[in-house]
Amino acid sequence: MFEKLQPYITLVSKNHNYRRLWLSQIISNFGDWFGLLAVYALITQYSDSEFLLGLIIVVKMLSLAFFSPFAGYITDRFNRRKLMLLCDGLRALIMMGMLLVISYETLWLAYVLTALQMMLSAVFEPAKTSSIPNVTSAQELVDANVLSAASWSVIFTMGMGVGGLATAWLGTDLVFIIDALSYLLSGWFIYKAVIPQKEMSDAERARTRNPFVGIKEGFQYLLRTGAVRRPTLAKGFYTMFLGALTYMLILVSEEILLMGSMGLGLLYSARGIGTGIGPIIGRWLFPDESDWIKVMGYCMIFTGLMYFIVGLMNSLILMLIFVLLAHTSSGANWVMSTVLLQRRTPDTYRGRIFSTEWLLFTLAQSVSVLTASALLENDIFSIRQLLIIFGTGLAVAGFCWGWTITQQEESYQLHKAKEAEEDQTKVQLQTTPS
Secondary structure, eight states: OHHHHHHHHHHHHHOHHHHHHHHHHHHHHHHHHHHHHHHHHHHHHHOOOHHHHHHHHHHHHHHHHHHHHHHHHHHHHSOHHHHHHHHHHHHHHHHHHGGGOOSSTTHHHHHHHHHHHHHHHHHHHHHHHHHGGGSSOTTTHHHHHHHHHHHHHHHHHHHHHHHHHHHHHTOHHHHHHHHHHHHHHHHHHHHHOOOOOOOOOHHHHHHTOSHHHHHHHHHHHHHHOHHHHHHHHHHHHHHHHHHHHHHHHHHIIIIISOOHHHHHHHHHHHHHHHHHHHHHHHHHHOOOGGGHHHHHHHHHHHHHHHHHHHTTOOOHHHHHHHHHHHHHHHHHHHHHHHHHHHHHSOHHHHHHHHHHHHHHHHHHHHHHHHHHHHHHHTTSSOHHHHHHHHHHHHHHHHHHHHHTHHHHHHHHHHHHHHHHHHHHHHHHHHHSOO
C-alpha cells in the first residue's frame, strides 16, 4: 500500500511549488463546497420554488460559460500567478457580500454575487490547471493530476458533509465568513509559490492585442488540431446528462429521502469519494494513455447505468453505493481528459483551450440542469423518472462517443505509430554503414 502512495508522497514532499499550488486548491475547494449548501439553504429559506433552486446552478454555469473565452485569453496573455491571487481576494469579498441576502426581496443579490464569483472562477480554474505542467516534470504530471482529483474529492466529501452540518447548526452567515477566509488562505499559498510560464512572443502579443483576435486564434487552433479537440469535448459530452443527475440529488434528499441538508451532504459525500478513487482505479486498469479516449466512452456508459439504478432505489445505503460507483467513472474521465490536454497543448494556448473546455462543460451543464428543473417544475416527470431518463441518455451518449470520437482517435494513434516507425527506419538507415 505504501509503495502505491510513494509517488504522491514524493511529489508533495519534494516539489515545493506544486505543493503550494495543491494546498491552495485544497483550501479554496473546501471553502467552495463548504459554502455551496449555504447558498442552497438561502434559496430554500426564502423560496420553495424548484425552478429557483435549479436557476442558481444555471447562473453558476452560464456565468462561467459567458466569461470563459475572455478568461482563457487573459490567462494566456497575463501572469497566471498574479491572476489567481487577484481572483482569491475578490472572491473573498463576494462571499462576505452574501451576508446582505436577508429576505426574498434581496434574494436576487445571491444570483448576482454567484455570477461574479463564477466569472472569477472562470479565470482561476484554467490558470491553475494550465500551471500544473509548469511546476511538474513530464513524469510527475499524471501523479499531480490524480492527486489533485483525489484531493478535490476528499475535500468535496468533507466540505459538503461538514457544510451540511454547519449550515444546519451554525447558520448561513458564519458559513459565508469561513468561506471568505478560505479564499484568503488559498491566496497566501499561491503568493508563496513560484509558477513559471512561457510568455507569448512579441509578435504574438502584438497580433493578439485585440482580445477577440486572441480568442479567435484559440478556437482556430482547437478546430484544426484533432488530438486536442477530442479530449476537450469529453467533459461537456459527459455533463449533458450528468449535470441534471447531480442536480437531482438535491431533490432526492429533500423529497424522496426527506433528509434535507443532511441527506444531501451524505449523497454528495458519496459522489466525492467516487470521484476521488475513480482516477486511481482508472490509471490502474488503463495505464496506456493511448486507450484513454476509448475509455471515456466506457465511463459514460457505466455512470449512466449506475444512475439508472439510483432512480429505482428507496434505500439511502443503496443510493450512496450506486452514486459512489457512478462517480468513479466520472472522476476517471475528468483526469484522463485533463492530462491529455495538458500534454498535447502548447503553453501559450493552454489557457484558451482549458477555458474552451470549461465553456463546453458549463453550457452543457446549464442546459441539462435547466431542462430537468423545468420538467420537474411543470410536473411533466417525477424525480425518479427523470433519473432513469437522464441515466439512459448518458449511457447512449457513451455509445455515440465510441462510434465517433473513439474511431477518430484510433485513426490518429495509427497514423502516429506509422510516423514513429518511419522515423525509426530513417534513423537506422542513417546510422547503417554504407
